[in-house]
Amino acid sequence: MRGSYYSFYQRASNGFREHPKLSGLGYVCSGGGLVAYTNVRPVGSVYADSAQSNIKRKKVVVLGTGWAGTSFLKNLKDPSLDVQVVSPSNYFAFTPLLPSVTVGTVEARSVVEPIRNIVKKKNLDVCFKEAECFKIDTVNQTVHCKSSQHTNEEFTVDYDFLVVAMGARANTFYTPGVVENAHFLKEVEDALKIRRSIIDCFERANLPSVSEEEKKRILHFVVVGGGPTGVEFAAELHDFLYDDLIKLYPDLKDYMMITLLEAGDHILNMFDKRITAFAEEKFQGDGIDVKTGSMVVKVSDKSISLKERATGETKDLPYGMVVWSTGIGTRPVVMDFMKQIGQGNRRVMATDEWLRVEGVPNVYALGDCATINQCRVMVYIAAIFSKADKNKTGMLNVADFNEVINDIIERYPQVELYLKSKKLKNLVELLQSDKDSRLNIEKFKSALSEVDSQMKSLPPTAQVAAQQGEYLAKCFNRMKECDENPEGPIRFRDSGRHRFKPFRYKHMGQFAPLGGEQTTAQLPGDWVSIGYSSQWLWYSVYASKLVSWRTRFLVIGDWGRRFVFGRDSSKI
Ligand code: FAD
Numbered sequence: 021m022r023g024s025y026y027s028f029y030q031r032a033s034n035g036f037r038e039h040p041k042l043s044g045l046g047y048v049c050s051g052g053g054l055v056a057y058t059n060v061r062p063v064g065s066v067y068a069d070s071a072q073s074n075i076k077r078k079k080v081v082v083l084g085t086g087w088a089g090t091s092f093l094k095n096l097k098d099p100s101l102d103v104q105v106v107s108p109s110n111y112f113a114f115t116p117l118l119p120s121v122t123v124g125t126v127e128a129r130s131v132v133e134p135i136r137n138i139v140k141k142k143n144l145d146v147c148f149k150e151a152e153c154f155k156i157d158t159v160n161q162t163v164h165c166k167s168s169q170h171t172n173e174e175f176t177v178d179y180d181f182l183v184v185a186m187g188a189r190a191n192t193f194y195t196p197g198v199v200e201n202a203h204f205l206k207e208v209e210d211a212l213k214i215r216r217s218i219i220d221c222f223e224r225a226n227l228p229s230v231s232e233e234e235k236k237r238i239l240h241f242v243v244v245g246g247g248p249t250g251v252e253f254a255a256e257l258h259d260f261l262y263d264d265l266i267k268l269y270p271d272l273k274d275y276m277m278i279t280l281l282e283a284g285d286h287i288l289n290m291f292d293k294r295i296t297a298f299a300e301e302k303f304q305g306d307g308i309d310v311k312t313g314s315m316v317v318k319v320s321d322k323s324i325s326l327k328e329r330a331t332g333e334t335k336d337l338p339y340g341m342v343v344w345s346t347g348i349g350t351r352p353v354v355m356d357f358m359k360q361i362g363q364g365n366r367r368v369m370a371t372d373e374w375l376r377v378e379g380v381p382n383v384y385a386l387g388d389c390a391t392i393n394q395c396r397v398m399v400y401i402a403a404i405f406s407k408a409d410k411n412k413t414g415m416l417n418v419a420d421f422n423e424v425i426n427d428i429i430e431r432y433p434q435v436e437l438y439l440k441s442k443k444l445k446n447l448v449e450l451l452q453s454d455k456d457s458r459l460n461i462e463k464f465k466s467a468l469s470e471v472d473s474q475m476k477s478l479p480p481t482a483q484v485a486a487q488q489g490e491y492l493a494k495c496f497n498r499m500k501e502c503d504e505n506p507e508g509p510i511r512f513r514d515s516g517r518h519r520f521k522p523f524r525y526k527h528m529g530q531f532a533p534l535g536g537e538q539t540t541a542q543l544p545g546d547w548v549s550i551g552y553s554s555q556w557l558w559y560s561v562y563a564s565k566l567v568s569w570r571t572r573f574l575v576i577g578d579w580g581r582r583f584v585f586g587r588d589s590s591k592i
Contacts, residue, residue, distance in 0.1 A: 077102045077145075080496065081163055081179035083153050085112050085135045087482045088387030089185035090567070091489025093139055093146065097497045103146045104177050108168045110135055110150045112567055113208050115482060117575065119252040119533075121211035123218065123260035124587040128208050130574035133567045151175070156182065156357045158380045181382050183492065184354070184369075188388040188480065191349035197319035202244070202344035205253060214343060218260070219591040221340045222269050232275075238340035239275040242324060244316050245345035246280055246287030248532050251299060253343055254280045255535030258306050264586045279309040279337065281326065283346075286312060288532055288540075290479070292548050295532060295540040302534050319344075348480055354389050373522030375492055384492055387485030391477045392523070478525050491523045531558050 077100055082089050085107040096103065111132040120126045139146040155164040163182065167173040190206050192198040203214050218241070224230065225238040241261075243254045258278055266273050280287065280303065286296045287303075287310060303310050313329040323336045350358070350368060358369050361379040369385050370378045370393035377383040378393060406412075408420045478484045529543035531554070539554040549557065559579065566572045 078180040079104060079178060080181045080183065081106065081177050082183045082185060083107065083163065084185035084187060084387070084389075085109055085148075086185060086187045086387060087112075087115070087485035088187075088489045089183065090135065090138060091486040092183055092185065092386070092493045093135075093144075093489075094142075095490045095493030095497075096142070096144060097493075098499070099143050099145060101145065101496065103144060104179075105135065105139075105146060105148045106151050106153055106163065106165050106177060107135070107148075108150065108152045109207075110148065112138060114566055114571065116562060116565075118205060118208065118211045119249065119256045121208065122205065122214040122253060123256045124215060124589070125256060125259075125582050126575050126578040128212055130571055130578050131566075132208060133571050137570075138567065149175075149177070152353075153186070154353055156184070156353075156360070156383075158361060158383065161382070179382070181496075182384070184357075184377070184383065184385040184389060185387050185485070185489070186351055186354060186389045187485075188348035189351050190344060191347045192344065193346065195316055195319065197321075198316075198344055201319045201321050202342045205249060205343055205345055214341075216591055217341050218257070219589055222265060222272065222589075223591065225272055225275060225340070226269060235272065235275045236277070237322065237338040239272060240277045240279065240337075240339045242337065242339045242342040243278070243280045243345065244324075244342065245347070246282030246284070246310070246312070247290070247345065247347065248288065248530070250280065250282075250343070250345040251287055252533050253345065254278055254303070254308055255533055258308055259535045260587055262306075265589060267586075268589055277309070278307075279311060279339075281314045281316060281324075282310070282312045283315045283329070284312065291530070291532060291540070292542050292546065294548050295542060295550065298540060298550050299532065299534055302536075302538065306535065348388055351389065374495075375488060375523055386488035386492060388480040481530075483528060484525055487525055488523060531561070533558060 079102045080096075082092060082103065082105045085093075085105060086109075089105070089107065090112040093103070093105065111134050114131040117126055117131045121128050121131060135148055139148070149165065149167075150169070151165040151167045153163045153165050156162075157164065160178075161180065161182070162176045162178050164174065164176050167175070190204040192202075203217060204210050205214065221238050221241075225235045230238070241257055243250045243257070261276050261278070266276070286300065288296045288299050291299075300310055311326070315327045315329060316324055317327050317334065318325040319342060323338045324342060326335050326337060327333070328335065354369055355364075358364055358366060361377065363370060363379060369390040371385050371390050372378060373392055375384045375386055375390075375392070377385045377390070405416065408416055410420065527544055529541060529547075531539055531541050533539040533555070537555045538551055539558040541549040541554045541557060543549065563572055563576055566575055
């Protein structure tokens with residue numbers, strides 16, 4: 021991630037083209053000399069008590085302190101900005117370790133860092149408010165917030181630039197009974213509730229009055245969703261049950277059971293086939309019952325109703341605890357905002373490739389709450405084509421085309437990836453596959469549609485969110501370099517080139533821990549690593565990615581404690 025930024029920055033400083041993301045930001049440097057309106061003494065204020073507090077500075081409001089919001093704050097460097105952060109969590113949580121928190125492999129406090137600790141070391145003017153945004157008013161450039169304290173006090177915060185990084189909520193697909201009866205695994209509180217609930221099941225099953233059948237039901241743990249989170253949780257739960265609890269509750273060992281339900285044909289289906297096959301085999305060997313092709317249609321307080329895709333049959337599965345992990349959905353506040361800005365018919369909020377929310381000025385969205393709208397790019401591609409078509413014949417020769425190819429690839433990174441996958445060196449080769457020496461716009465568009473059909477949106481991961489936060493902060497840091505019109509993705513009329521590069525995701529690989537000190541890793545270049553050695557790679561990567569030295573020490577300490585003493589089963 022850092023490497024990709026470096027190369028970007030170096031290119032940028034050597035006569036680079038400015039970034040259109042800074043469009044609205046440009047006038048920050050030209051404005052000034054007005055009255056300050058910051059009314060709260062900020063955490064890491066460099067302006068408080070100084071004469072400069074009389075200068076009107078641009079207010080940047082950040083909603084959310086998750087991966088995207090925190091990465092934005094960590095990388096922001098411009099001390100002239102007045103930064104207001106609003107989030108119901110006054111900490112950043114390292115979500116990849118939440119499955120470990122559910123069973124006490126690591127403690128909850130080890131994976132969180134107070135947001136004030138993160139920003140206090142920076143030479144920045146940041147003010148944090150523990151509250152939830154419930155409405156964004158783009159007309160008055162104001163966000164409406166409700167305090168997370170019992171008072172539920174409401175207040176508003178004005179913005180010049182708004183960074184929406186509110187993440188997403190668990191998606192239930194409106195399945196009846198899920199919200200009432202299932203656990204989710206999204207937040208630290210969820211992980212703690214699951215931990216208590218597992219121990220609770222064991223203590224209940226251990227009571228003398230409980231029948232055999234009831235013991236079996238209570239100790240049946242069901243995980244819904246065979247994606248990375250569901251699989252990792254099932255693996256952690258298996259290790260907890262069979263490494264630790266079995267020794268403490270020996271009489272209950274024959275009643276314990278874990279079932280993993282997946283509606284698709286395989287678990288971990290976004291991973292390489294070798295990983296999927298290994299995971300399914302390992303879980304089978306561990307006694308985890310993986311039921312693929314099983315769609316949950318209802319969850320009641322003691323049983324789950326399933327529909328088997330192959331037979332169409334519906335079955336009831338008695339359970340003691342169920343964890344629901346089937347992907348993410350849009351938060352209600354974001355949905356309301358989308359309706360307000362004409363995106364009501366979409367499932368996820370759309371931004372352009374510079375992370376600007378479509379249809380509203382000065383608002384940016386990053387992380388799980390938004391997606392980059394690739395379709396829009398086609399419009400610009402047509403414009404690039406028409407610019408290259410100097411004689412307006414609707415046709416391009418190869419020389420004309422070569423002149424704009426870099427613009428296309430820069431604007432449309434999918435093209436490069438697609439060419440790599442087709443083992444072609446350039447777009448001309450792709451378009452000339454039928455031996456025609458000239459290209460027309462229709463042929464050009466149809467080639468790009470093919471590219472589009474092969475491409476997926478960026479996944480909702482911490483990696484994407486963190487890279488977007490870093491990218492946007494760097495755009496804000498350079499806002500002083502902007503002229504009066506830095507925005508506009510492409511300047512067709514003059515150079516035909518972009519002023520700044522759009523956001524580009526760099527995939528660094530993905531892990532799927534499977535328990536028993538075995539992990540699978542899919543690394544860039546389709547390199548797959550499976551087994552014990554990958555587990556050590558996982559330990560080192562996750563330790564290095566933790567947000568602070570404090571959390572790093574705590575997590576490594578927890579891992580060591582677990583090796584020596586096992587996991588703690590106290591129900592606190
Ligand atoms: P979040 O990190 O969810 O942050 C959202 C923030 O917005 C939070 O601070 C929240 O309190 C705040 N907020 C919510 N509502 C409001 C509101 N109304 N007003 C203001 N603030 C609000 N990704 C990986 O890349 N690798 C992994 O190994 C991995 N493992 C995961 C394991 C688990 C258990 C989970 C749940 C996720 C995992 N992910 C992983 C995905 C990753 O956590 C998300 O993609 C990432 O958190 C998205 O970042 P975000 O900033 O968009 O949202």
